[in-house]
Amino acid sequence: EPEVTQTPSHQVTQMGQEVILRCVPISNHLYFYWYRQILGQKVEFLVSFYNNEISEKSEIFDDQFSVERPDGSNFTLKIRSTKLEDSAMYFCASSVAGQGTPNYGYTFGSGTRLTVV
Amino acid sequence: GQNIDQPTEMTATEGAIVQINCTYQTSGFNGLFWYQQHAGEAPTFLSYNVLDGLEEKGRFSSFLSRSKGYSYLLLKELQMKDSASYLCAVRDNSNSGYALNFGKGTSLLVTP
Numbered sequence: 001e002p003e004v005t006q007t008p009s010h011q012v013t014q015m016g017q018e019v020i021l022r023c024v025p026i027s028n029h030l031y032f033y034w035y036r037q038i039l040g041q042k043v044e045f046l047v048s049f050y051n052n053e054i055s056e057k058s059e060i061f062d063d064q065f066s067v068e069r070p071d072g073s074n075f076t077l078k079i080r081s082t083k084l085e086d087s088a089m090y091f092c093a094s095s096v097a098g099q100g101t102p103n104y105g106y107t108f109g110s111g112t113r114l115t116v117v
Numbered sequence: 118g119q120n121i122d123q124p125t126e127m128t129a130t131e132g133a134i135v136q137i138n139c140t141y142q143t144s145g146f147n148g149l150f151w152y153q154q155h156a157g158e159a160p161t162f163l164s165y166n167v168l169d170g171l172e173e174k175g176r177f178s179s180f181l182s183r184s185k186g187y188s189y190l191l192l193k194e195l196q197m198k199d200s201a202s203y204l205c206a207v208r209d210n211s212n213s214g215y216a217l218n219f220g221k222g223t224s225l226l227v228t229p
Contacts, residue, residue: 110158
């Protein structure tokens with residue numbers, strides 16, 4: 001079964017440093033997403049990406065965050081200057097979106113656990 | 118905005134049936150999803166409802182009533198491996214990016 005792949009699985013970084021989280025979505029999917037989950041809290045939407053541009057973003061996704069699809073397969077989340085409160089599990093997801101698709105549900109990657117120290 | 122409520126914790130016995138409820142408020146409902154999440158792992162898709170009624174998928178069923186803003190996930194013949202968090206998530210058609218809004222999840226403990 002197709003998978004969404006995320007690397008690295010764990011990342012420890014010092015406060016103020018930049019991090020890049022990487023994702024390879026499922027090849028025929030059209031929409032890409034980043035979500036995060038702070039330990040013990042709910043899964044929160046960060047950003048969605050379609051046709052090489054951001055289609056929606058949440059209040060969490062401020063100027064410290066950016067996304068990019070540098071080639072035909074990778075989808076990255078960059079945090080420019082990490083803060084302690086950015087420590088969370090970051091999930092990438094992809095979907096075949098559009099009307100008429102039976103459920104256009106998401107497939108989530110296994111996540112990157114980011115720890116900011 | 119959206120408000121999604123589900124119980125924090127539930128306990129059930131192996132072999133039994135459990136029902137996890139979810140209520141939501143949204144301005145433009147466009148589908149409700151249930152996901153299972155084991156600790157430290159990614160959410161995995163269980164079910165999707167966009168029309169009223171029951172969707173059955175093996176041991177799992179999900180029900181939706183749009184007029185009541187209510188859904189439930191029914192798990193039958195519980196197994197120990199069903200101990201996990203169950204996430205209710207709603208999509209709103211005002212979201213051009215098809216983003217999901219998740220509830221806080223219901224932690225289910227299955228006991229022998």
